[in-house]
Amino acid sequence: MTIEPRRRTPQPVTLADIAREAGTSQSTASRALSGRGYVAADVRERLLAAADRLGYVPDASAQTLKQKTSRVVGVVVSDLDNPFYGGLAAGVEQTLREADYRMMLVGDNSESAEETTAVRTFLAMRTPGVILTPVGSDATSLLHRRGIPVVEVDRQIATVPCDAVVIDNVRGARVAVEHLLALGHRRIALLVVDTDWTSDVGRLAGYHDAHAVAGVPVDESLVLRIPFHDAAAESRIADLLDRGRPTAIFAANNLLAEQAWRVLRARGLTLPTDISLVGFDDVQWTEMVSPGITTVAQPTIELGRRAAALLIRRIGDPAAPTALELLQPDLVVRGSTGPAPAAS
Amino acid sequence: MTIEPRRRTPQPVTLADIAREAGTSQSTASRALSGRGYVAADVRERLLAAADRLGYVPDASAQTLKQKTSRVVGVVVSDLDNPFYGGLAAGVEQTLREADYRMMLVGDNSESAEETTAVRTFLAMRTPGVILTPVGSDATSLLHRRGIPVVEVDRQIATVPCDAVVIDNVRGARVAVEHLLALGHRRIALLVVDTDWTSDVGRLAGYHDAHAVAGVPVDESLVLRIPFHDAAAESRIADLLDRGRPTAIFAANNLLAEQAWRVLRARGLTLPTDISLVGFDDVQWTEMVSPGITTVAQPTIELGRRAAALLIRRIGDPAAPTALELLQPDLVVRGSTGPAPAAS
DNA sequence: CACGACTGTGGTGACGTTGCCACACGGCTG
DNA sequence: CAGCCGTGTGGCAACGTCACCACAGTCGTG
Numbered sequence: 115m116t117i118e119p120r121r122r123t124p125q126p127v128t129l130a131d132i133a134r135e136a137g138t139s140q141s142t143a144s145r146a147l148s149g150r151g152y153v154a155a156d157v158r159e160r161l162l163a164a165a166d167r168l169g170y171v172p173d174a175s176a177q178t179l180k181q182k183t184s185r186v187v188g189v190v191v192s193d194l195d196n197p198f199y200g201g202l203a204a205g206v207e208q209t210l211r212e213a214d215y216r217m218m219l220v221g222d223n224s225e226s227a228e229e230t231t232a233v234r235t236f237l238a239m240r241t242p243g244v245i246l247t248p249v250g251s252d253a254t255s256l257l258h259r260r261g262i263p264v265v266e267v268d269r270q271i272a273t274v275p276c277d278a279v280v281i282d283n284v285r286g287a288r289v290a291v292e293h294l295l296a297l298g299h300r301r302i303a304l305l306v307v308d309t310d311w312t313s314d315v316g317r318l319a320g321y322h323d324a325h326a327v328a329g330v331p332v333d334e335s336l337v338l339r340i341p342f343h344d345a346a347a348e349s350r351i352a353d354l355l356d357r358g359r360p361t362a363i364f365a366a367n368n369l370l371a372e373q374a375w376r377v378l379r380a381r382g383l384t385l386p387t388d389i390s391l392v393g394f395d396d397v398q399w400t401e402m403v404s405p406g407i408t409t410v411a412q413p414t415i416e417l418g419r420r421a422a423a424l425l426i427r428r429i430g431d432p433a434a435p436t437a438l439e440l441l442q443p444d445l446v447v448r449g450s451t452g453p454a455p456a457a458s
Numbered sequence: 459m460t461i462e463p464r465r466r467t468p469q470p471v472t473l474a475d476i477a478r479e480a481g482t483s484q485s486t487a488s489r490a491l492s493g494r495g496y497v498a499a500d501v502r503e504r505l506l507a508a509a510d511r512l513g514y515v516p517d518a519s520a521q522t523l524k525q526k527t528s529r530v531v532g533v534v535v536s537d538l539d540n541p542f543y544g545g546l547a548a549g550v551e552q553t554l555r556e557a558d559y560r561m562m563l564v565g566d567n568s569e570s571a572e573e574t575t576a577v578r579t580f581l582a583m584r585t586p587g588v589i590l591t592p593v594g595s596d597a598t599s600l601l602h603r604r605g606i607p608v609v610e611v612d613r614q615i616a617t618v619p620c621d622a623v624v625i626d627n628v629r630g631a632r633v634a635v636e637h638l639l640a641l642g643h644r645r646i647a648l649l650v651v652d653t654d655w656t657s658d659v660g661r662l663a664g665y666h667d668a669h670a671v672a673g674v675p676v677d678e679s680l681v682l683r684i685p686f687h688d689a690a691a692e693s694r695i696a697d698l699l700d701r702g703r704p705t706a707i708f709a710a711n712n713l714l715a716e717q718a719w720r721v722l723r724a725r726g727l728t729l730p731t732d733i734s735l736v737g738f739d740d741v742q743w744t745e746m747v748s749p750g751i752t753t754v755a756q757p758t759i760e761l762g763r764r765a766a767a768l769l770i771r772r773i774g775d776p777a778a779p780t781a782l783e784l785l786q787p788d789l790v791v792r793g794s795t796g797p798a799p800a801a802s
Numbered sequence: 803c804a805c806g807a808c809t810g811t812g813g814t815g816a817c818g819t820t821g822c823c824a825c826a827c828g829g830c831t832g
Numbered sequence: 833c834a835g836c837c838g839t840g841t842g843g844c845a846a847c848g849t850c851a852c853c854a855c856a857g858t859c860g861t862g
Contacts, residue, residue, distance in 0.1 A: 484819085521818085
């Protein structure tokens, strides 16, 4: 009794199969299908036909092994479920795909260790380049040491030279706060994530800048630095309302803006008569709620597109000077901001 | 004059380097680092130390080539920028990462051709499995023929046996429409995408079911089938309002719900007194607008998690019976639905 | 007509990893 | 003490592709 071979997975067609089918050598088959080197027209025809007939798909790992580089770009974002990062990834993916690259997407949870793990995987895959919303500088250094180009998006952390695409956080925050100051607000609370990322540092700086230019002193008790994933964020915001008596709030990212908005709603406060609110990053809900939220809009998808384009350029020309693209945010004024109530 | 070698990119460390460093053979180094086969404890120590010292990273392409399979799962979604697909991808990625798989993410734009292109890439990469929100059946068939497991998420299209994770669309739509019927609505408009996907077909069926059970005849002129990416969607919805005089709208996905909501807002109609609105898929804004939108909530991230888990199981046991996971959606009642106005 | 340039083809050896095989040793059992 | 099993090790071939090389014609030109 013989055992049924049970060829569950038919093994893939290789160049050797094509060559045999068309009666040529492997070398010729390789040249015909890759388009590099001399092949007689009729022979090429025959090989292409054979490849098509057998359903040939070149083995990417063999190519990568041989060429010591792949067409798969590594991308790390903090949290795919956040629409900001989703849009970013969408932009990256589109541009990569147009240039015949693929995207390997990994989420760290804003944790440096996971970022480094992801990067190690990219190293193993002989990735031609990496795009990341950086959490720490180790990951980028590691890649740099191995000669793999990196593009940082949204924030800059690298301690080694590398390309970056960020928005002008200082200016974005300054414009937002100037808008509030112009409306007569003097007690403007700032909600900002407690990191040393350039995005948050920049927004904090913009807040101070605007005050300085206007000659309005900053009451530091109105600046609330909130750690990542702080479960108590909303209660801390509520506290600030009681303690600081701000007439306006500038929330320096979309999550903080949402939390602030919820606190205000829970308190039954009316925008903008009781208090004004400005957010950062124009996600969908800011326009749909009533009144709409005045916010600093970032070109999210474009951020991703630029990052991918920059990486592709860098892969093509490793010696090009380090580039920093500074995209300009845009203050979108809606109903959530209004004149400061007269001091009582 | 000799030419400077210019070693821009230091070539990666290989097993051979480690072996030389530790004074063993490659085979032993391989066994020590992969953990398969016999290695004396002290030798292993020495090899691990050497690997660590030299910064050894195993070459994934060489491994894939040798083992004829990789740890990179292919994932295709329609549109990463849509938070529904973003959440889905987030769930998939989390679960894959926990099981030491990676995610290769590609967007088709709901176009069958791009889906097939993506799948061909996966084939080339010797992907151990693929997860997709299917657009056509060709892609899945292609994979099936090559013996690569596929999990369909959100919709079922495959003409070959394959695992799937979907929500109970029929029931979701039925519950939504029953809710409206119970409130006294008799002219309920349905906005649905004009596809033959199970998701949309199911929601359409649920709409009819609910009517049938309640003994309410369906006015087919109230059923608006809108093609994908239809730029005129909003004006068609507005038309329907004029022509059909519905007292309630059931929008069968998050995009249509948003468009309907915009049309209603532009008209100055008040929810729920002028008209009621039910959506499908609980995205962020539905809860934040005022009044909140009654909607059929899907466990988006969970959908992704289950799909990944199912795929991992299938990779481990190719002979397991085909599985279909049917997740239950949940009607979240908010302020956008109210009693039908008395007939005038 | 000799020589080189151009076209076309096949052989061969890497790329880095893994797994099979052969071998070698010590301790155990029959 | 012969045989065998359990350890431990190194040699070697193979995965599929590509690039280099050798070679073989066919031109055209000096």
